[in-house]
Amino acid sequence: MAPVDGTYLFGVTLLYKVNASTTARMRGRLVLNGTTEIRGSLGETSATHVSLAIAIWLQAMVPLTAGDTVELQGYFRVADGYFAADHTSFWGTKIG
Numbered sequence: 001m002a003p004v005d006g007t008y009l010f011g012v013t014l015l016y017k018v019n020a021s022t023t024a025r026m027r028g029r030l031v032l033n034g035t036t037e038i039r040g041s042l043g044e045t046s047a048t049h050v051s052l053a054i055a056i057w058l059q060a061m062v063p064l065t066a067g068d069t070v071e072l073q074g075y076f077r078v079a080d081g082y083f084a085a086d087h088t089s090f091w092g093t094k095i096g
Contacts (some may be wrong), residue, residue, distance in 0.1 A: 001067060005065050006095075007012070007064075013088060014026065014083050015084040015087035016051065016052070017084040022050065023049075024080060025049075028044075028058055031073055032073075034062075041057045041060040061095070075095075
């Protein structure tokens with residue numbers, strides 16, 4: 001939750017871990033207040049996945065009002081998979 005009004009920079013790292021198939025297509029995005037995708041934050045890997053080697057790195061800058069929330073949503077299409085929990089990060093900082 002944004003403690004004060006301002007411009008914030010967010011970053012994400014998601015690392016793929018195989019379940020049953022490497023045909024999964026890993027996606028991630030940042031969402032403002034649970035409903036609105038933050039422009040420029042959607043990313044997907046579309047090549048054949050390699051367990052513990054394929055990652056998505058996302059960054060987005062967004063103006064927030066005190067009380068706004070930003071959440072990371074990660075999901076798979078085509079086939080399922082896992083996000084390697086010990087290599088997943090989500091951070092943010094106020095820059096202006």
